[in-house]
Amino acid sequence: MVAIGEAARLSGVSIETIRYYEHEGLVAKAGRTASGRRTFSKASIYELRFIKRCRDLGFSIHDAVALRSLANEPANACETVGQLDRNHLTDVRAKIAELRRLESALIELVANCAKEQHDCPMLDALMGQNS
Amino acid sequence: MVAIGEAARLSGVSIETIRYYEHEGLVAKAGRTASGRRTFSKASIYELRFIKRCRDLGFSIHDAVALRSLANEPANACETVGQLDRNHLTDVRAKIAELRRLESALIELVANCAKEQHDCPMLDALMGQNS
DNA sequence: CTTGCTCCTGTAGCCACTACAGAATGTGCA
DNA sequence: TGCACATTCTGTAGTGGCTACAGGAGCAAG
Structure with missing residues (x-):
């Protein structure tokens, strides 16, 4: 103790x-x-x-609790655990995909930004009418 | 209006x-x-x-406000914008790396989970003493 | 016996919204 | 004109998962 x-x-x-x-x-x-x-x-x-x-x-905490109680259950725990894991994996992959989308957008936007530039291409894009 | x-x-x-x-x-x-x-x-x-x-x-909202006020500034905006963008890009890439770490950990953990299995390898790993 | 560490409860703050409740106002149609 | 329904208003509380206090009490070592 x-x-x-x-x-x-x-x-x-x-x-x-x-x-x-x-x-x-x-x-x-x-x-x-x-x-x-x-x-x-x-x-x-x-x-x-x-x-x-x-x-x-x-x-999530919710899932953590679920996993914890599965640890005390005798039967079929492994299957349910696997399902939770795969669902979470799907979420993680979706987040990765979304972040990669952001990454390439940010790269593209910053590409033409430089010192001593009059118009900022990134600001122009953010202010623009299109889309 | x-x-x-x-x-x-x-x-x-x-x-x-x-x-x-x-x-x-x-x-x-x-x-x-x-x-x-x-x-x-x-x-x-x-x-x-x-x-x-x-x-x-x-x-972040904080950055969004900063970008908005840069849009009204005449000089050096582009450089500051570029800096904000690159900082954010660094954060995004760190998050991607972290999520990829999670992804592979989840894949490894779920690998041996299946129906009708007595001991769940994932639960064993979560409960284990090591590290 | 004092100094400083650990611990207690309870509340507020973080981020960026989202979801109500309950009231007032505006719009379209018979 | 009357009525139904849509829109908007303010204000407050909730989300997730903690983190950071304030203010007080207990505990261990010298």
Whole structure:
């Protein structure tokens, strides 16, 4: 049993975020000492780490909770997990595509921008009537 | 002079967002009819379009305002615009790189997930001790 | 016994909107 | 003219996922 600061160090989740997770019901409520300080078991630290890994993979909190409860289920978990993963992968790829679109637009716009230029081609494009 | 609904249609910015922009001082305050409804000139619609284009390119509101005021400045605008663009481009590329990292992690994790499997490799990885 | 660290609760802020509620005004048609 | 319906108004609250305080209390080491 460790205090919240140690739990934060061990799990990689910040103190504030741990409290936020508890408040939102995302993880089980921590125990308390006589003076009201939270205490964390090994299990609860693993729980925090699990959530953190999901978040680091870009899963929403909602999905992270879903994954966490799948970890306790015996049957068919793997299939559901795979589905969540593939859905998320689709989202990630859509974001990549969108960002690449932005990237090439930005490259094109900045291409003719330079010092000592009277008219800025990028500003012209942003102000223009077309499209 | 058109009403806010028409301005929204013409600029591509939603009614609520137009009001939000005005409230935040992002665009000039619209004129008003006798009964208090907003009126929009061609110029203010172009202004909205300008902001929208910046936002569509992924610029923050802060940057969009900066770009807008550069459009009214005579000298050296193009260089500053180019700098803003390149900074943003750097951010976009960082995000792409991060998402690609996620993408490959997700692919690897889901690789061995399938129906009828007892242990889920993805859950195992998320729960594991290492790193 | 004091110094300084950790921890507590509760609230506000971030970004850029979006979604109401409830009221007033405007428009088209019989 | 009367009525229905569309549009607009203000103001507030919610979204996601934290982060950053303020102000107070407990705890451990010297």
